[in-house]
Amino acid sequence: xxxxxxxxxxxxxxxFGHSSTAAEVLEGIDLTGKLAxxxxxxxGIGREAVRALVGxxxxxxxxxxxxxxxxxxxxGIDGVEVDELxxxxxxxxxxxxxxxxxxxxxxDLVITNAGVMAAPETRVGPGWELQFATNHLGHFxxxxxxxxxxxxxxSSRVVALSSSGHKRSGxxxxxxxxxxxxxxxxxxxxxxTANALFALQLDTLGAEEGVRAFSVHPGGIxxxxxxxxxxxxxMALGWVDADGNLLVSGFKSPEQGAATEVWAAxxxxxxxxxxxxxxxxxxAGPAGETAVSPASGVADHATxxxxxxxxxxxxxxxxxxxxFAARD
Numbered sequence: 001x002x003x004x005x006x007x008x009x010x011x012x013x014x015x016f017g018h019s020s021t022a023a024e025v026l027e028g029i030d031l032t033g034k035l036a037x038x039x040x041x042x043x044g045i046g047r048e049a050v051r052a053l054v055g056x057x058x059x060x061x062x063x064x065x066x067x068x069x070x071x072x073x074x075x076g077i078d079g080v081e082v083d084e085l086x087x088x089x090x091x092x093x094x095x096x097x098x099x100x101x102x103x104x105x106x107x108d109l110v111i112t113n114a115g116v117m118a119a120p121e122t123r124v125g126p127g128w129e130l131q132f133a134t135n136h137l138g139h140f141x142x143x144x145x146x147x148x149x150x151x152x153x154x155s156s157r158v159v160a161l162s163s164s165g166h167k168r169s170g171x172x173x174x175x176x177x178x179x180x181x182x183x184x185x186x187x188x189x190x191x192x193t194a195n196a197l198f199a200l201q202l203d204t205l206g207a208e209e210g211v212r213a214f215s216v217h218p219g220g221i222x223x224x225x226x227x228x229x230x231x232x233x234x235m236a237l238g239w240v241d242a243d244g245n246l247l248v249s250g251f252k253s254p255e256q257g258a259a260t261e262v263w264a265a266x267x268x269x270x271x272x273x274x275x276x277x278x279x280x281x282x283x284a285g286p287a288g289e290t291a292v293s294p295a296s297g298v299a300d301h302a303t304x305x306x307x308x309x310x311x312x313x314x315x316x317x318x319x320x321x322x323x324f325a326a327r328d
């Protein structure tokens with residue numbers, strides 16, 4: 001592997017910020033002829049990301065667990081293809097990847113936007129915890145299976161959706177699948193840390209072939225991601241009142257929430273950079289060193305290259321997929 005300097009985990013002064021929208025960060029960027037894959041691209045910020053990418057000229061594929069619902073939600077947005085994909089089912093991931101690879105097309109952008117949050121304890125596959133399986137392992141297998149097409153795109157980017165929730169938990173190496181006591185928020189935190197570490201290691205492995213990867217905290221947005229949270233719990237968290245009205249001024253609209261993932265996927269200011277955690281349309285600073293808010297910044301455990309390499313090895317073992325296995 002060629003030695004290279006790691007991209008510093010510090011803001012670069014992008015010119016955008018908390019209130020920027022996906023359409024604004026794409027202004028002046030021509031994506032004509034580019035192909036993007038956006039998981040979860042038919043709901044919440046995913047749909048707004050798809051809308052903005054199509055508006056800039058990209059062709060977008062939206063893999064969906066409920067393809068008919070996805071087609072209904074994306075009706076009226078031209079330049080979108082929908083296919084079936086259940087991230088919690090590795091056979092479904094393999095089938096989708098095989099169908100796509102058979103088309104011979106290259107991929108320019110991958111945004112792993114789909115996810116679940118604070119779900120009740122659920123087991124999938126061989127007994128895996130749902131949030132780790134869906135948010136991380138499914139996307140890990142998907143990107144690795146699509147790797148030939150991603151490399152074919154030339155200078156492609158992969159953007160993994162993380163969250164400030166990563167601060168709730170690092171990787172629980174002694175009990176990754178929460179077999180000994182389940183906590184929905186710690187499980188969510190571990191999955192979001194996994195998303196950041198995945199992007200870090202993918203960038204380390206893929207940069208040599210022209211592929212760069214980033215992780216993103218989109219901000220606080222009320223979307224269907226909160227479907228597992230009863231209103232009473234959101235009230236207790238101070239997010240909404242008894243009528244469901246927002247109480248937190250820092251929450252973003254879906255158009256603003258989609259901005260950072262779209263920025264990370266397309267911004268020329270990130271050319272030659274990668275492996276970093278982004279928020280508010282810029283590279284984030286380390287947690288505790290950012291004055292914007294206590295929620296800002298990225299924890300050390302989500303930017304640790306040794307943790308990233310260890311997680312990659314575990315993920316490859318669990319899924320049976322590793323696009324880089326023969327290159328060690």
